[in-house]
Amino acid sequence: MNLKISALEYVEQVKNGNISAEDFVSATIDRIKNVDDKLHAFLQVNSKAVEQAAQVDKKVKSGEKVGSCFGMPISIKDNICIKHSKTTCASKMLENFVAPYDATVISKLKEQDAVFIGKANLDEFAMGLTTEFSAYGPSRNPWNTDYVPGGSSGGSAVSVSAFECVASLGSDTGGSVRNPASFCSTVGYKPTYGLISRYGLISYANSIEQIGPITRTVKDTAFMLNILSGLDSHDNTTIDNENVDYLSGIEAGIEGKKIGIIQEMIGEGIDHTVLSATNDAVSKLEGLGAICEPISIDMVKYSVASYYTITATEAGSNLARYDNLRYGYDFPVEGFEFNSYISKARTKFGPEVIRRMILGGFVPSSGHAGKYFLKSLKVKSKLTREVTEAFKKYDFLVAPTVPILPFKIGEKIDDPVALFQVDINTVMSNLTGVPSISVPYAISNGLPIGIQLLAKQNDDKSLLQAAHALETTVNLPEVPI
Numbered sequence: 001m002n003l004k005i006s007a008l009e010y011v012e013q014v015k016n017g018n019i020s021a022e023d024f025v026s027a028t029i030d031r032i033k034n035v036d037d038k039l040h041a042f043l044q045v046n047s048k049a050v051e052q053a054a055q056v057d058k059k060v061k062s063g064e065k066v067g068s069c070f071g072m073p074i075s076i077k078d079n080i081c082i083k084h085s086k087t088t089c090a091s092k093m094l095e096n097f098v099a100p101y102d103a104t105v106i107s108k109l110k111e112q113d114a115v116f117i118g119k120a121n122l123d124e125f126a127m128g129l130t131t132e133f134s135a136y137g138p139s140r141n142p143w144n145t146d147y148v149p150g151g152s153s154g155g156s157a158v159s160v161s162a163f164e165c166v167a168s169l170g171s172d173t174g175g176s177v178r179n180p181a182s183f184c185s186t187v188g189y190k191p192t193y194g195l196i197s198r199y200g201l202i203s204y205a206n207s208i209e210q211i212g213p214i215t216r217t218v219k220d221t222a223f224m225l226n227i228l229s230g231l232d233s234h235d236n237t238t239i240d241n242e243n244v245d246y247l248s249g250i251e252a253g254i255e256g257k258k259i260g261i262i263q264e265m266i267g268e269g270i271d272h273t274v275l276s277a278t279n280d281a282v283s284k285l286e287g288l289g290a291i292c293e294p295i296s297i298d299m300v301k302y303s304v305a306s307y308y309t310i311t312a313t314e315a316g317s318n319l320a321r322y323d324n325l326r327y328g329y330d331f332p333v334e335g336f337e338f339n340s341y342i343s344k345a346r347t348k349f350g351p352e353v354i355r356r357m358i359l360g361g362f363v364p365s366s367g368h369a370g371k372y373f374l375k376s377l378k379v380k381s382k383l384t385r386e387v388t389e390a391f392k393k394y395d396f397l398v399a400p401t402v403p404i405l406p407f408k409i410g411e412k413i414d415d416p417v418a419l420f421q422v423d424i425n426t427v428m429s430n431l432t433g434v435p436s437i438s439v440p441y442a443i444s445n446g447l448p449i450g451i452q453l454l455a456k457q458n459d460d461k462s463l464l465q466a467a468h469a470l471e472t473t474v475n476l477p478e479v480p481i
């Protein structure tokens with residue numbers, strides 16, 4: 001069974017009876033058994049997946065209406081709720097939490113006959129960018145297992161890259177879909193804020209985060225967006241995209257489009273191979289008829305500080321609910337008074353979550369808010385104004401997704417500030433709500449480099465057209481695992 005096919009190819013093959021969903025899913029499970037000991041993309045694998053795929057085959061054979069996924073195996077980041085399944089956020093705090101309902105994205109995929117192959121590993125509560133902060137151990141990069149796969153949706157990107165599923169869902173608060181997509185050579189998409197419902201996504205910083213697909217091709221991302229996007233009465237921040245078809249016209253090209261190259265994202269600290277890949281991508285875009293020019297977005301230099309201040313504040317409030325009364329783990333109350341019980345129970349969080357909690361308690365507190373939290377909101381507004389201005393002149397912006405190559409597991413874990421800085425190119429689109437995509441572009445010394453394209457809010461369809469155009473210029477080797 002050839003597992004190295006795109007989502008669209010999978011659909012065609014099952015539709016035409018060339019392969020059965022059952023055989024494909026069963027081969028996928030075998031693949032997971034063979035490689036996941038080395039990669040650790042999964043926290044759980046769905047033991048009923050093959051059975052569920054067989055049900056879809058029955059529908060196909062009997063001529064019943066079949067959903068557009070045709071039993072496609074999809075992995076789901078373990079901070080998205082699937083009813084009656086464990087949803088741990090890779091935290092010991094939620095070790096035994098069983099979701100009582102489906103996230104909207106899950107209901108939509110179920111309606112389309114997707115098969116959830118397993119729950120993918122992540123940094124605890126999606127805080128991180130290496131997957132090393134998972135309480136259940138890191139995932140590993142399939143291009144070189146000594147290296148981090150990126151994060152926080154590391155398990156998702158690994159599973160797509162290593163053919164342990166056809167597509168995946170991650171979440172992106174400050175780069176968590178695009179960063180691992182870039183590090184693992186997959187496509188990663190952060191939609192316009194509100195395009196995809198967050199209902200059933202366990203919140204980290206809800207004012208800026210989105211669920212996003214991780215796929216093998218840009219067309220597959222468009223296919224997923226067709227299923228996932230749209231208004232949801234459970235999430236008041238969702239927008240009505242009037243059932244835009246993201247796949248139709250995806251080959252429109254970028255002839256005559258204007259693209260700004262963000263100078264602050266290719267400056268100090270950038271790896272030289274990432275810089276040359278970016279320059280090369282720019283010439284390819286020009287070759288396709290686009291007009292590329294440098295642009296400066298001044299507030300980028302404060303964006304990481306602003307991002308971490310805002311997200312820590314929101315996380316402080318969102319994670320206050322884990323008091324071990326309503327959610328939690330087995331920890332007897334005897335011998336504690338109320339407050340000390342909760343404080344003690346919360347030491348179950350890992351070091352990165354605790355760091356964010358401490359920061360999130362401090363930066364918005366009275367006496368300090370003006371200096372940190374409110375100032376960060378000002379940076380966010382100013383950045384948004386600059387980006388809005390930029391899109392008056394340019395159709396798209398371009399930059400490397402991550403300024404450096406994947407690094408070794410353990411290499412940066414003890415330097416949180418250095419780690420934060422790696423997010424410099426991804427946080428802008430979250431802070432401003434604009435869509436952005438990481439397209440696999442090059443392999444340097446066996447390690448992947450992704451190029452990021454951004455468009456203005458609600459211009460997701462054109463962004464996919466531009467990303468598809470860039471993708472057609474690329475020819476990458478196969479993942480060595």
Ligand code: GLN
Binds near residue numbers: 126127173174175
């Ligand atoms: N690295 C960022 C953080 O740790 C992004 C995480 C994310 O997008 N969920 O907050």
